[in-house]
Amino acid sequence: MSDVVTITRPDDWHLHLRDGATMASVLPHTVHQFARAIVMPNLKPPVTTVALASAYRDRILAALPAGSDFEPLMVLYLTDNTPPDEIRKARDSGFVHAVKLYPAGATTNSDAGVTDLRNCYKTLEVLQETGMPFLVHGEVTDPAIDIFDREAVFIDRVMTPLRRDMPELKVVFEHITTKDAADYVMSSDGPTAATITAHHLLYNRNEIFKGGIRPHYYCLPVLKRETHRQALVAAAISGSDKFFLGTDSAPHAKGLKEHACGCAGCYTALHALELYAQAFDQAGALDKLEAFASFNGPAFYGLPRNQGRVTLRRENWTIPAELPMGDTTVVPLNSGETINWKMA
């Protein structure tokens, strides 16, 4: 049993940094852990144009700790009306690396998202030509579909037709939570990949209800039953290069999580790599962590691997109860708990 793991500096392929004072508070955590991150565009208003992405990128760079070489990889938020030309501009920018699908109403700040993907086919054809990945929040929004089935139904209703119609499009099935999605990605022949969060590798849906309702374990897509968690772990440690690290760290103010209608999202930027180490360790597969965290993502995005290495040690430490965030606080996942890996 190894007590030390050293891997190539990793990246976070799915991250929410928010904006303004919130961003300034959370950014140092990610910068400490990762060399680059795919920065989600679900701001208010959303990052729908290259001009907005450029301005957002400048705000991130301005908020970086002194001396940091962290690189934010920007993403465009697709709407029903995104013109094909915006995708060409994105490719030419050099700093936009992907386009994101939020089905309208599926998750936090998705109101401006896509109502029907067929509205976007002209634009997606251009995206397919550019080779930039299409990042997909894969849940249907049909209220008649049980919340635990929304990802599986999305495969039949949206993913399969999309793959058939755009066979060359690079697609990342973001934050997968089911065996259905893991199997789909594993067996698809097109350029299809998936990100997996640390919390979906570690927890099943019981965690949300252990001893009472625990809002900090509520995220979208919601945690699923144990068989699904096991399938996600199997995919992550399989050695397949289709699966890579995306924390989906999604900060919300403490009062908006501990609320009658609490926001979806788990804050893990503080200790994400440690949580992944714990998940891989539990599965006896620490030797598979490096490819998942540091190789598979850049390969899919067509970017170089990072230089430099990071070291994790088996060491107990306690996650703080809360952390300052702008003029409020954020409660990290595992607050008050002891975890057993720590970055050096």
Ligand SMILES: NC(=O)N[C@@H](CC(=O)O)C(=O)O
């Ligand atoms: N994952 C979440 O539960 N929340 C994310 C949105 C998202 O990634 O769907 C957020 O922006 O808060």
Ligand SMILES: [Zn+2]
């Ligand atoms: Zn999402």
Ligand SMILES: [Zn+2]
């Ligand atoms: Zn997200």
